[in-house]
Amino acid sequence: MKDYESAIKDFDKVIQIDPKDFNVYVARASVKERLKDFKGALNDCSVAIKINPEYDNAYVWRAVIKINCMEDFQGGILDCQKAIKINSMNGKAYNFYGLALERLSNYNKAEECYTKAINMNPNDGEAYFNRSVVREELGNIDGSKHDYEKAIQLNPKLKELDFKP
Numbered sequence: 001m002k003d004y005e006s007a008i009k010d011f012d013k014v015i016q017i018d019p020k021d022f023n024v025y026v027a028r029a030s031v032k033e034r035l036k037d038f039k040g041a042l043n044d045c046s047v048a049i050k051i052n053p054e055y056d057n058a059y060v061w062r063a064v065i066k067i068n069c070m071e072d073f074q075g076g077i078l079d080c081q082k083a084i085k086i087n088s089m090n091g092k093a094y095n096f097y098g099l100a101l102e103r104l105s106n107y108n109k110a111e112e113c114y115t116k117a118i119n120m121n122p123n124d125g126e127a128y129f130n131r132s133v134v135r136e137e138l139g140n141i142d143g144s145k146h147d148y149e150k151a152i153q154l155n156p157k158l159k160e161l162d163f164k165p
Contacts, residue, residue, distance in 0.1 A: 007031045022048040026058050029065070038069045059083035060093050067100045076100040091120035095127045098134070107134045125155030129163075136165045 045062035067076035080097035098113030114131035132147035
């Protein structure tokens with residue numbers, strides 16, 4: 001088991017030394033998310049954004065927490081849109097944008113986002129997996145199977161998830 005509590009203490013020390021290092025806040029947010037301190041994780045992302053409003057990955061991490069941990073899909077969409085406005089080539093932002101849309105049952109738009117994520121990073125197994133799910137929802141079984149196979153080829157651990165077209 002990872003020692004997340006010690007990691008938090010180490011990040012706290014770094015922040016005491018350099019409270020303007022926005023990267024440390026995002027890193028600490030990822031650990032707080034694992035500890036299920038979602039409010040603390042959101043706060044750390046927001047502090048990073050306040051320090052550097054042009055840091056697209058802080059918006060992506062905040063979106064991840066909103067979408068996966070708090071079911072705040074609209075908030076996650078807004079953060080993904082901000083990240084994309086800053087960096088239109090942020091494939092992770094498109095992937096999580098798609099995930100929020102998928103959770104809102106907007107499968108056509110989600111498929112578009114996943115396709116953009118894949119075009120930006122053809123080795124992103126997670127994006128292929130996610131597109132496989134929405135393609136099945138849209139009735140594109142062949143496309144779903146193709147994406148699922150590609151996802152598993154890129155990341156065999158995805159086979160453990162509870163989905164198979």
